[in-house]
Amino acid sequence: MRNRLLLLIPFLALIASLSACSGSSPESQSLVIYSGRAEEYMGSLFEDFTAESGIELEIRYGDSAALAAQILEEGENSPADIFISQDAGALGAVSAAELLAPLEDELLNSVDKYFRSPSKDWVGLTGRVRVFAYAPDRVSNLPKSVDDLTDSTWKGRIGIAPTNASFQAFITAMIQTRGEVETEKWLRAIVANDPKFYEKNSLIVEAIDAGEIDGGLVNHYYIFEVAEELGREINVENSFFAANDIGNLINASGIGKLKTSKKQEVGAELIAFLLSQKAQTFFLDEVKEYSAVNPARNPAGMIPLNQIKAPAVDLASLTDLKRTQQLLIKVGLL
Amino acid sequence: MTALEIKDLGVHLGAKEVLRNLSLDIPSGTFAALLGPSGCGKTTLLRTIAGLVRPSSGAIRFGKQLVSVSSLVLPPHKRNIGYLPQEGGLFPHLSVAENVGFALEKKLKSSERGTIIDEMLDLVGLAGFNNRKPHQLSGGQQTRIALARALATKPTLVLLDEPFSNLDYALRAEVSSEVVSLLKKTKTTSLMVTHDREDALVSADIIALMREGRVVQAGSPEEVYMHPVSAQSAESTGDILELPAIRVGGKHLVSALHPEVKRSGRSESGYLLVRPEEIRIVDAKGAKAKAVTQAKVTRIHYYGHDAVLELTVPGLSGELKVRVTGALKYEVGKSVFLEHVGPIRWVSQIPTGE
Amino acid sequence: MTLPLINEQAMARGEDSRTSPLLIGSALISLGFVALPLGYLFARALQGDLESLRIVVFRAKTLEVFLTTVSLVTIVAFLATLLGSAIAWSLHNIKLPNPNVFRALAILPIAIPSYVFTYCWLSLGILPSGYFAAVVVLTLSTTPYVTLAALASLRRIDSAQIDVAQTLGLNQFKIFLRVTLPQMRNALAAGALLVSLYVLSDFGAVSLLGVDTFTRTIQNTYQGSFDRSSAAVLALMLVALSGIVISIEVQSRNRSRIFKGSVSITKQVAPITAIRVRIVATSFLALYILAALIIPMGVLLLRFFARPQPIDFFELSQAALSTILVSSIGAIFALLLAIPLALLALRASLLGKVAERGVLLVNALPGVVMGLALVALGSDFPLIYQTVGLLGIAYSILFLARSVGTIRTSLSRVPENLTEIAATLGQSRSRIFYRVTLPLAAPGVLTGTLLVLLSSMKELPATLMLRPTGFETLATEMWSNTAIFRFSEAAPYALLLVIIAAIPTFLISRPDKNYVEERSREEI
Structure with missing residues (x-):
């Protein structure tokens, strides 16, 4: 009895996949x-x-x-x-x-x-705009530029998401405006400042709210997303850098x-x-x-x-990710 | 007519030669036993006949049909044989009826199938067991179902590989005699592997004695028991006393059991093969001076239906075993008189070692 | 039945020792499927320009990734083996309040997708992100693979051995160490291998926790630069690494003769009833179930109730049906591919070895690689591209290794004397396979197939690429919510996934039927 059932299995598989094939034929x-x-x-x-x-x-x-x-x-x-x-x-x-x-x-x-x-x-x-998200009760002096984040006062306090497309676009823009050498300097300075790494922007915002870090580089809408998911007000706000700073990339x-x-x-x-x-x-x-x-x-x-006050960046230039990746690899972020 | 004919069969398992130049004929309708010590190759022979082992040389015929010439073989499923392995080998996932009907052809109607299954179950005395599972059966029942399964296709040959070895001692004799009488009743040519000599002697029409990969003697139980071709064959079928002896003039014997007689002629030394039951103990009173040897009882093995006495005989190193029946009237330390009453089995040499 | 004197056709030379062409053919087809992603990777790697490939291979980061991956795999495999054998021992030897429930709960963590599992632990805030957290999370979620293998081997140990050991003056711990453990060795090695391959291919946990393993690096390479050649080179390095892991497992296997006797009665060990041992073992099990199942599920539930959303029951049930459909197809394909490979692996031939180990190589590949490989190959065939059939094939290739091993083991345990008897009863080799071998090996075959089913249910990257457009499973629905940080909305899907997965898990973890039969025979 049972071996008969086992014999049926291949046929069932065939029928199932065939019916699935015919079911998904594209309609014109x-x-x-x-x-x-x-x-x-x-x-x-x-x-x-x-x-x-x-x-x-x-x-x-x-x-x-x-x-x-x-x-x-x-x-x-x-x-x-x-x-x-x-x-x-x-x-x-x-x-x-x-x-x-x-x-x-x-x-x-x-x-x-x-x-x-x-x-x-x-x-x-x-x-979608890059912002500096921060905990208002722990941050009084907001950074004027992404360069301020390399200052030792921010040591160990900020979060970044180097594998995330939004961060990589930001670095691409920086290469575009400042050149590869300056960007590498900035990246090395940031890495030396002991930031915390996250996979996603939302996790940075969540970590700021939880007090793990005090600020981070994210897109502007994540504070709304996280607040909605957690179903409460969160202790995180957005701020922009000074005019034309690359940190304000759109x-x-x-x-x-x-x-x-x-x-x-x-x-x-x-x-x-x-x-x-x-x-x-x-x-x-x-x-x-x-x-x-x-x-x-x-x-x-x-x-x-x-x-x-967004930096003057050509949106199309944000698509050239190869150099960005190689740079991130070079400084050890990828 | 010959049902099974094996000629010059040779089998290698790996590099080891397991069977060599083996020949054997089994007449149709007989129940034959392959008897031999473990490691002599008897199971390999059975498996070769079944087609499970590929021979390296020789031929096997079932009746007139050639099933194996040198390494050209008919696969097992085309041989129409029945096979009873050591533990019955019932399929644990199938019911009794499914086991019995396992080999029946697919095209059979289910009613015909059912009739055959019932017949077979009836034959082995287990009618009505159709829906049981193997694990719900006792050991003896399992063996009988395995037999029913083997017989269901009316095989030309049934092969049994120590089929009763895993049964209780008490059950073994009963199941064994049932199975054997059933096979004989249905006139099925059968070949059983066993290392139990009593089993073979009791049930077989023909006993084939195996040693070191060949059949050394084949014949009726009485023939192989009474007329062994060598000391080894003799040992295979029962206890044997290898008595050093001198033959004078080709006829007259001198040994521990045969007091010296003054005869002349060419004398040769050798051995007499004597079964323990072929030595008679006689009272001192009735002893005829020329035929008896005096011996001392050193030990008594009491078996109930009979007993074996161990005796020391002057001039004979080692103990002499004698089987006696009836009431036990012997005591350790007492003297008795012995008389040889069996046939004279003269061998000039006893092979030593393997 | 009348037969001619000599039937030359039937009397074949060497037929019984030669592997049938049908078997070799179907095994080669299976291997062909397995080779698809590897072929794809080679083709892609060769397309890249040499300079940028050289940068990928020889950058400092590659060595770092290699070391991170190797150490993570080693530590997790070791810990999961330790934890899994302890759990299996407790489940097997301790008189538990409700053994069936405990067994199923201890296996069920298999069903939770790694990214959900990890996020839930992360959000508790007690586990700092990073390497240590990855060790904890991956150990907790992979332990069931070891538990399953260890449980199966424990059930085969005869209680007589334990009795003898006790009379020889060994206490429970020493019995475990000197009698039980050596007999579990091969099963533990196999379990540890599955764990290792799982860790090698995992993306969810390592990405959320920021641990740079090969899989994460491959994903980042695709994502960041769309550089498919570099990603392929990295994936080939991952394949090479899994080759090393596989050969370690082969080396560590106990090469003593595999017992291949007839069906015999294994008396089962009487459960330990000593109250102190029971309390300790039961709390240990409860602790594991808490950490690996209740906490992640609880976090999701809490999230859900903190912000209750209307549940779209239609969408939910449709996703559940889709999940069941597509993972069943994957499991059935895997079964069809696995059986010839497992049969071939039983033979000591070169092809057998290839069959056994080749499938494992692919098991460590991340789902995204498998997905892209089948996208590249499948998109040429619009009739099958993005059908559940192709997705099923993807699942079967990805998770084949999870079934081949189990199926091979159960086939090898079918007593040879039974197949021989079937041959003497007039059955051809294929008939013997269907009538005797397969039914007797059924419990193991079923377990292997259900493991593929469970793994397919939660698979994500390949599902996203290969499912029919508009076809949503529980995993994709869960993903579309978690990707935008809606864990509360993912909760119903995750819970339903775990509930559905509980059924095959229960089937896998329950003692197999032959074992029950042996028990009842003993009672007569």
Whole structure:
């Protein structure tokens, strides 16, 4: 009796996989999206888009970098029509491999010029700003520049996330503005100042709240995220550095169309939707990120984007991560 | 007709030559026993016949069918044999009925299958045990089910590898005689490996004595017991006394049991092979002077149904064993008189060592 | 049945000792699957320009990563072996209030994904991030692999040996040391190997705790620079390292003759009832279960109740069904791949050795590498790309090593005399395998398959890349919440995952059926 059952197993496997194959054959009208931005931040917008346009979306959520690597591996065979990334780096890597299609001018022109990629094959969706997060009761003298953090008064008190894409983008920008030699000096000084290393920005914010460290280099929205998760007010605030300091870098999440997509027009429709007033308001109010379309607006509790004295950095330059990685490896952070 | 014919069989296990130039014929319908000390190769022979071991030379025939010529062999599952290994080897995951029906052909209808299984269970006296699991059976029952399984396909040959060795002593005789009478009743040609000489003598039609990888003697139990071809064969089937003796004129004997007689002729020295029951103890009174030897009782082994006396005889180094039956009327230290009553088995040499 | 005098076809020369072409063929197919990721890595590594590959291999960091990885693997394997054998001994020898529950709870930590496990411990704030925390967390979460192997070997030790040792004046501790432990050696070595490969491939714990192992470095290389060649070179170094680990295990195996006797009755050791020993052992077990299961699950529950969210039961049940579907497919594929390899591994041939050890090499690869390998190969075939079938194949390759060993061991324990009898009863070799060998080895085969099932349930990186678009499992749902720091919302998914995983865990940890049969025979 039992051995009969065992014999059935291979057949069950076959049937299951066959049925799975036929079940997932792509429908012609739907758009396949690889989204590095989480469902929490995108899901309701996608639903609205489908409701308005009647276009079905098949969404693969994942890590931005992993999805970019996946698109690079898929190459010409990628089933994806649209790639949405949390940061410029991942989009840049796909763009550099010439896998993105040129975007329509009206899409490029609808965003603030800071958020247009010079290669004209992707645009920013939201702005995410680097800040210094700190515990207000333990920090009285806020740093004016990231250089202040190399001072011995900060020894052992700050947290950084060197493996995180947002930190690496910041270093890339620093190389762009100060050059490789100066950046290496700064990195070595920071490392010598005994910082604590974290995997994620949210863990830095949590550690500040828990009193493990007093401050850290993170993106601006993490203090809202952590407070929401913990369900209480947290003892962490954001602050900007002095005007034009590289520590105030504005990074972007963005969107592009795959060159291999056969649905370029539908793709453009989706991008236009995500750049619409409605979607951008959602990003500002619900996700607490900046709008790529209207830099005059601000998420609650933050100053408007155009009032941030951000350094003059070309967003496209943030995609050149190779040098950054080699530098980080050189100073022992990777 | 010959059911099994083995000719010049040689088997190597690894580098070791286990069987060499072995020949044996088993007539159809007989129950044969392979008897020999452990390590003589009898289990290997059985496994070679079953097709589980590949020979290096020789031929095996089942009736007229050749199943093995040198290293060309018919695989075991095509030989239509029944095999009873030492521990019965019932499949623990199958019920009694599934075990018995294991070898029945797939195309058989389930009703036909059921009939055969019931017949077989009936044959071994375990009707109604169909749904039991092997672990719910006693040792004797397991052996009988294993037999039913082996017989279910009406095999041309049944091979038994010490099938009763793991049974209690008390149970062994009973199960053994049942199994043997069943095999004889169904006229199944059978070959059983055993190292128990009584087992072989009681049950077999033919006994093949094995030593060091060959069959040294084969014949009826009486033949191999009474007329061993060597001291070793004699030892295989029972206790034996190797009595140094001198033969005078090719006929007249002089030994510890044969007081000196004045005869002339060519004399040669050798040994007499004497079974313990072939020495009769006679009272001093009735002793005829020319035929008796005086001996002293040094020890008595009492077995109930009989007894063995250890005696010292003048002129003989070592003890002499004599089997006596009936009421015990001997005492240690007393003298008795001995008389040789069996056949004369003369051998000129006793091989020493292995 | 009439047979011709000589049947030349049937009388094959050397048939019984030759491995059947069918077996070799199917084993080669299995090995082919295993070789896929390795082939991918070589292809990618060769694409890189030599200079930047040289930098990757010879930078100072590589040596540091190598040393960190080696020491972490060694320490965790040692501690998990110690802890696992102590847990197994207690479960086996102590009269516990509810042995079945204790056994299942002590195995269940296997089901908690490493990143969830680590985060929960971290958020308690009592464990400083870093190397030490990684040792603690990885030891706690990998111990069940050793416990399982040790339990199985303990069940095979005959109580007569313990009785004799006692009459020879040994106390319980010395009996364990001198009688029990030597017989557990091979099982412990196998368990330690699984732990080592787990630590080598783990990303969740080491990344959250900031310990630079090979796997984390590989992930960072992909993530930071999209430099697939450098990542491939690092992954090949990881493969080489796991080769060393595997050969150490082979060396440490007790080479004394593997007992391959007939089915015999193993009398089970009577549980120790001494109250003091019971209290100590029970609290020890309870402490482990607290640290490895209740604390992580408790933290998630507390998070959930601190900020209760409406649970989307539809999404939850769909994710659960998806998890069950896709991990079952993975487990079944692994079973199909593992059986020919295990059968081949039983033979002392070169191919057998390759079959046994080759699969282990791949087991240390991080899921992201496996995912990308199958993306690169699979995207050429739109019909299977991003189907649950391909995802199942990925799982089976990733976790094959967890089943091959168990299956090989259980196949090797099928008494040879039973297969021989089946041959004399007219059964061909394939029929013998289906009718005798497989049913008798079923408990071990089932255990190996369930281990793959459990591992697949919580797998993440390959799942994210290879699942059908829009297809969410408990693990991906959990990830999409934890990635944005919503542990409270991940809690229902994590809890359901653990509850579902509890069923196979219970099946794995319960004594197998043959053992129960042996017990009941003894009672007659």
